[in-house]
Amino acid sequence: MPYPKQSDVEVPLLRALEQLGGQAAPQALYPLVAQQFPDLTLEEQQERMESAPAARKWWNLVRWVRQSLVQRGEIDGSIRDVWKITESGRSRLTGEGPIAAPSAPQRVGKVVGGGTETTLRDLANSAVDDVKARLVSELANLTPRAFEHFCIEFLQRLGYRDVSVTKRAHDGGIDGFGDFRQGAVRIKSAFQAKRWVDSPVGRPEIDKFRGAIQGQYDHGVFLTTSRFTADAEAASVRRGAITIMLLDGAAIAELMVEWGIGVVRQPLYVYEVDPTFFEFNDE
Numbered sequence: 128m129p130y131p132k133q134s135d136v137e138v139p140l141l142r143a144l145e146q147l148g149g150q151a152a153p154q155a156l157y158p159l160v161a162q163q164f165p166d167l168t169l170e171e172q173q174e175r176m177e178s179a180p181a182a183r184k185w186w187n188l189v190r191w192v193r194q195s196l197v198q199r200g201e202i203d204g205s206i207r208d209v210w211k212i213t214e215s216g217r218s219r220l221t222g223e224g225p226i227a228a229p230s231a232p233q234r235v236g237k238v239v240g241g242g243t244e245t246t247l248r249d250l251a252n253s254a255v256d257d258v259k260a261r262l263v264s265e266l267a268n269l270t271p272r273a274f275e276h277f278c279i280e281f282l283q284r285l286g287y288r289d290v291s292v293t294k295r296a297h298d299g300g301i302d303g304f305g306d307f308r309q310g311a312v313r314i315k316s317a318f319q320a321k322r323w324v325d326s327p328v329g330r331p332e333i334d335k336f337r338g339a340i341q342g343q344y345d346h347g348v349f350l351t352t353s354r355f356t357a358d359a360e361a362a363s364v365r366r367g368a369i370t371i372m373l374l375d376g377a378a379i380a381e382l383m384v385e386w387g388i389g390v391v392r393q394p395l396y397v398y399e400v401d402p403t404f405f406e407f408n409d410e
Contacts, residue, residue, distance in 0.1 A: 129256040130171070130184070131164055132249040136192040139163040141201065141216045150203075150211035153193070157186050258390060262380035265389075266352045267324050274322035275302050278350050281379065282307075282318065284388045300339035307346065316346040323353035330358040333371055340369060347371040350379060 143159040144151060161167050172185045197204035201216035269277060279290045282305060290305035304317040317340045321328055328351050340347050347369055349355075354375045355363075363371040374382070383389050 130188060130252040131167075133188065133192050133195060136160065136189060137196060137201075138220070140189060140192050140196065141212055141220055144202070144210060144212040145217070145220060150209055152208055153186075153190065153210060156210060157183075157189055160189055161185065255384060259377070259380040259384060262383055262389065263352070263376040266376055266379060267322075269322060269352070271320075271322040274350075274352065275320045278318060278320045279303060281350075281383070281388060282348070284386055285382070287316065300335050304344065314345045315343075316348060317344040318348040318350060321349070321351040321353065323351055325353070327354045327356045328359055328375075329356045330362045333359045333362045333373075337369055337371055344369065348374065350374045352376045352379075 139160050140156065142163065143156050146159065147155060158172070161172050167185070172183070174184045176182045176184050176187060193202055193204070193210055196202040196216065199215070201213055201219055203211040203213050266274065266277070275292055279292065282303075283290055285307075287305040287307050290303060292303045293301050300319065301317045302320045304315070307314040307316050319332075319336045321332070328349070333349060333355075336347060336349055349363075349371050351374070354377075355373050360373060363373050
């Protein structure tokens with residue numbers, strides 16, 4: 128899902144603090160706040176920032192929300208690594224009392240028609256989401272044969288070597304194959320490419336593909352411009368059977384952005400105050 132805007136995380140963060148008794152360490156709050164966004168996947172919660180690989184994107188977003196709430200007086204930021212809700216924060220949860228306007232320096236105005244404040248970080252996240260949506264659309268517009276050739280280029284960028292497309296009359300449910308190499312590890316892998324748009328890929332397709340590669344390959348990758356049914360996802364990993372990696376349109380777009388495949392990264396530097404730098408103890 129698109130990462131929520133900072134303004135949309137404020138109340139969920141205050142709720143999480145109340146749920147934990149009014150105060151908590153940030154590490155306890157990150158997953159609890161995420162639970163209030165059911166479409167936010169575990170992978171998105173673990174995603175690292177490009178500019179700072181040691182930092183998680185979701186954690187960074189929540190920390191900036193905390194800083195905004197400290198400035199508004201709704202969170203007490205006086206104790207290092209302890210986030211504590213204030214009476215003003217509790218009043219906001221109960222709908223009592225005025226809510227002060229935020230004063231974060233990266234604020235850039237209001238969204239037209241939405242009435243919610245938007246930050247530069249929100250805009251950057253939105254830009255990435257727009258690019259992913261455009262990539263999914265471009266993939267769906269490829270012909271089935273062109274999608275196969277895309278898969279060759281895509282897999283090679285991910286570390287596959289000697290990737291080839293099978294002859295169509297004798298593919299036996301296999302569209303291509305190659306070697307995935309990472310250091311000294313070499314895995315003989317086959318792939319299937321389904322350029323579908325409206326229909327999801329179901330379990331029969333996964334079972335058929337596994338049957339075609341069983342005994343010949345160590346691993347399988349199933350790529351589609353569509354999506355997979357729940358049964359297909361459950362069938363992709365079976366004890367004692369070859370694992371099939373499933374990559375739908377959204378997953379392919381995610382990897383394309385992460386690896387810089389088919390996208391151009393334009394550098395944009397936004398200078399902000401590090402909200403953790405000044406958290407010094409008085410001791």
